[in-house]
Amino acid sequence: MSKDKLVIFDTTLRDGEQSPGASMDKEEKLEIAQQLEKMRVDVIEAGFAVASPGDFEAVKLVADNIKDSTICSLSRAVAKDIEVAGDALKGANSGRIHTFIATSPLHMKYKLQMQPDEVIEQAVKSVSLARSLCDDVEFSCEDAGRSELDFMCRIIEQVIDAGARTINIPDTVGYNLPEQYANTIQQLIERIPNSDKAIFSVHCHNDLGLAVANSLAAVQKGARQVECTINGLGERAGNASLEEVVMAIKTRPDFFDVEVDIDTRHIVPTSQLVSKVTGFPVQPNKAIVGDNAFAHESGIHQDGVLKHRETYEIMKAEDVGWANNRMVLGKHSGRNAFKSHLAELGVQFENNEDLKEAFVAFKKLADEKHDILDEDLLKIVNR
Ligand SMILES: CC(=O)SCCNC(=O)CCNC(=O)[C@H](O)C(C)(C)COP(=O)(O)OP(=O)(O)OC[C@H]1O[C@@H](n2cnc3c(N)ncnc32)[C@H](O)[C@@H]1OP(=O)(O)O
């Protein structure tokens, strides 16, 4: 039986850019967008066109140049924002206007200072306007994670009638837990009479470290678009990381009824490009794209991987764009990795005694020195 497609919506250039210090100019945005297109990302949110003249130009440049991915601009539920987004997207092969308004009691009362019925009216008006400018319109219930289900059912039914084809349910402040969030998605799809006319999307923040878990739980309950960013960049603690979502779906096909089109071999180069452009380093133990994600220093693990890679690796480094996995020699390493590494350097031990002696010298050095280099090993052997 064929699986449903999961739409991968990358918002590195919009929500990712909202991380303090991560602003990008239009050429930088285009360079990243080209890399995302190569990776076969379905939708690229290129910015918030009304935010500044520079961001308008950036969305326009991306829209004019990227042809294989849909290009999207965010806009408040405000006519001017939507019109400016529509203008920036005019040159797109496939453009999307994404409009949003907050639906939680807290945001409606204190931030928008609007009555719930006024929020519905403004949402419907905005979606209709967006549809008059663009066939592809997404609507988000900002702070959905703290919104009332009955109210979301009402507003979503009406924006679908007004022409929204993607309905996004953001956990804007990363407050939800996986079971709770997945249940919200399931309930919305079951209860809204016209839910079959839209794709339900998720957009999770990582304030409790649950953005990826929440997104994946929602996919199991019917979400068919995930909004995510490279390296998990984004407001505060960030968004769900694209590489983790994609590789979880790819690695556990037994668990998910969906497939993604992403060419995963571009993941690591894209992560490195985003890190270089934003100046945000990737932590070494970051899943998939961290320097240590496919590195082994412990002897027992190295021995296992040398005998059969799957003993300690659930993915292949090459599949996500690393050249290979890595064996790092250090104080936890064992004889098998030591011998194998020296063989790669062209050193063969004549007998076990020689190996034993070199290994003892190596362990002594490893207790004293943090990073053991090939030249350190060759010195030991030559001695
Ligand atoms: C959860 C998210 O990530 S939402 C996206 C957040 N991203 C950004 O804010 C980046 C881009 N933003 C900006 O450049 C600016 O905030 C602008 C251009 C959108 C608006 O700037 P300003 O007009 O100066 O307004 P300011 O930012 O001070 O306040 C926001 C106003 O929009 C209103 N507003 C907020 N969200 C929405 C919405 N979705 N729809 C309609 N109005 C909204 C607020 O209530 C407030 O209205 P008020 O001025 O009547 O009090």
Ligand SMILES: CC(C)C(=O)C(=O)O
């Ligand atoms: C505007 C929406 C999509 C958002 O970024 C959020 O709620 O976090």
